[in-house]
Amino acid sequence: MNREEVLEKSRIECNDEGFYDAENQGRKLGLWAFCIMEVAIMAFNWCTGQPNHIPLAMFWAFSAIESYPKYKFTGKKSFLWTTIIGSIAAVCSFACHIITVIAAM
Secondary structure (H helix, E strand, O other): OOHHHHHHHHHHHOOOHHHHHHHHHHHHHHHHHHHHHHHHHHHHHHHHOOOOHHHHHHHHHHHHHHHHHHHHHHOOHHHHHHHHHHHHHHHHHHHHHHHHHHHHO
């Protein structure tokens, strides 16, 4: 295939590597924003004596879900363990939140 055929095929398939790169950069920035907000919320909760079950549940769920595709791609057991332990920690944190709310009623 020559250059024009490759470009025409790319236009037909609507694959734009620049767009995918922009999406990946947005995800990286979103991850940083998530982490900063997570730390800010947990610090605020700690200063006011509030429990951190929900922020922790969100953090562990995010970590578990992010690790699974990495495990599928690389086959590294560390990513599998992060997925499993993160999932368990997310469920436990959410359960702690539910227990705390019910106990306060």
